[in-house]
Amino acid sequence: MKRLVLLIIICVSALIVSAGAQSVVDAARASRARQKANPNAKVIDNDVIPSAIDASSYTSPYASARASDDKKDDSSAKKDAAKDENKTGDKTSTADDDQKNIDSWMKLINDEKKEIRQLERELNVAQREAGVRSAVYYADAGTMLRDSAKYAEDNRKLQAEIETKTQALASAKQKLADLEEQARKAGVPSSRLD
Numbered sequence: 080m081k082r083l084v085l086l087i088i089i090c091v092s093a094l095i096v097s098a099g100a101q102s103v104v105d106a107a108r109a110s111r112a113r114q115k116a117n118p119n120a121k122v123i124d125n126d127v128i129p130s131a132i133d134a135s136s137y138t139s140p141y142a143s144a145r146a147s148d149d150k151k152d153d154s155s156a157k158k159d160a161a162k163d164e165n166k167t168g169d170k171t172s173t174a175d176d177d178q179k180n181i182d183s184w185m186k187l188i189n190d191e192k193k194e195i196r197q198l199e200r201e202l203n204v205a206q207r208e209a210g211v212r213s214a215v216y217y218a219d220a221g222t223m224l225r226d227s228a229k230y231a232e233d234n235r236k237l238q239a240e241i242e243t244k245t246q247a248l249a250s251a252k253q254k255l256a257d258l259e260e261q262a263r264k265a266g267v268p269s270s271r272l273d
Contacts, residue, residue, distance in 0.1 A: 177266065184262040185271060191255045198251055202244040209237045 216222055216230050223230075259272050 181267050184267045188258050191258055195251045198248040205241050
């Protein structure tokens, strides 16, 4: 009896404590509401922090040494700047050419993958048709007796078609592998080939 009374007291006290205590969700909501209510809080985003530091506002400890070197090599710096502009123009055109090269390789590879998918579908349909014809033929004893020669001839044609499609699929997969290897050698990233 004492245990039962003790158990009831523990349960009642637990209910009182749980009813009086806030849940974690309620506490988080209240905290969020307090944060939103503070209009003086400073929000840090890209508008507050500049994305690039101006060279004029930034002074490095090596700036004085660099300034004296810059005065000496001012004429050579102008020549280097002209060379860098030419290299940048070359890099842009090279990057465009590289992208065109990659796009042309990817078009060839995607066309080959599309052809492989088509051949796989055709092969799958032909194999299913052969299975259905076989099941229908062996399920009906009358058909076996009446049309065994016709069934054998149709079966040979269907098997020849399946073999032809299997060989075409194998050659298409080999062609795809060769194209991917040539594309890798031409500089197409491996991540684009997968």
